[in-house]
Amino acid sequence: MLRGRAFYSQRPHQSHIMTDQEFIDSQDYSHAYTTPKIHVERLYKEVVERRPRKILELGTFQGLTAVVMARAQASVIMPDVHTVDLNDQVSKEAQISYIMEYEPLSNSIRLHPEMKSIDFLRRVKQDTYDLIFHDSVHAFQAIPEYFLAWNSLPPDGTLIIHDWNQVQRWSSYFKEAFGIDHIELCPSECGRILAILQKP
Numbered sequence: 001m002l003r004g005r006a007f008y009s010q011r012p013h014q015s016h017i018m019t020d021q022e023f024i025d026s027q028d029y030s031h032a033y034t035t036p037k038i039h040v041e042r043l044y045k046e047v048v049e050r051r052p053r054k055i056l057e058l059g060t061f062q063g064l065t066a067v068v069m070a071r072a073q074a075s076v077i078m079p080d081v082h083t084v085d086l087n088d089q090v091s092k093e094a095q096i097s098y099i100m101e102y103e104p105l106s107n108s109i110r111l112h113p114e115m116k117s118i119d120f121l122r123r124v125k126q127d128t129y130d131l132i133f134h135d136s137v138h139a140f141q142a143i144p145e146y147f148l149a150w151n152s153l154p155p156d157g158t159l160i161i162h163d164w165n166q167v168q169r170w171s172s173y174f175k176e177a178f179g180i181d182h183i184e185l186c187p188s189e190c191g192r193i194l195a196i197l198q199k200p
Helices: 020-025 037-050 064-072 092-102 117-123 139-151 168-178
Strands: 054-058 080-084 109-112 131-134 158-162 184-186 194-198
Touching: 020 037, 020 064, 037 064, 037 131, 037 158, 037 184, 037 194, 054 064, 054 117, 054 139, 064 080, 064 092, 064 109, 064 131, 092 109, 117 139, 131 139, 139 158, 139 168, 168 194
Parallel strands: 054 080, 054 131, 080 109, 131 158
Antiparallel strands: 158 194, 184 194
């Protein structure tokens, strides 16, 4: 069972206190672009254990993982989640609606709509984030974003990359470039892999 606070669901027909685990269990994971449940649970676990105050998500889709990370920050003072999306799959209005429905403290989530992740990273290159979750572009075209994201982490910061299976063959290159010895992998039944990279 996942840790974290419980709250009253904001759906009009519900007054049940929904725990974080119940929230995760209640979601629809059938869409091809939705993060697999096992990865959503692992992302929640990483945020609970590492307690990052400032989080950056690259690739919002409907807002599930942004909400999960915000909920996992229950014990963090002044939590701050930034999520960036091009809005080529889901409208910003739908994302705002989802976030407001499922995250009562939605003022901790800052949506940056209609923007490419690489443009956002270049614009805020002087900023640092304690944890960055990358799930926007994938495969070879994602590599420049990985480096910009890595440079936006402080020492001991965490970069979590979804769909690592598309770049896994270059793992040795990333280890050498980032100066790390280990990349922790979380596979899923559908073949998609979540990678966790810890900055020294």
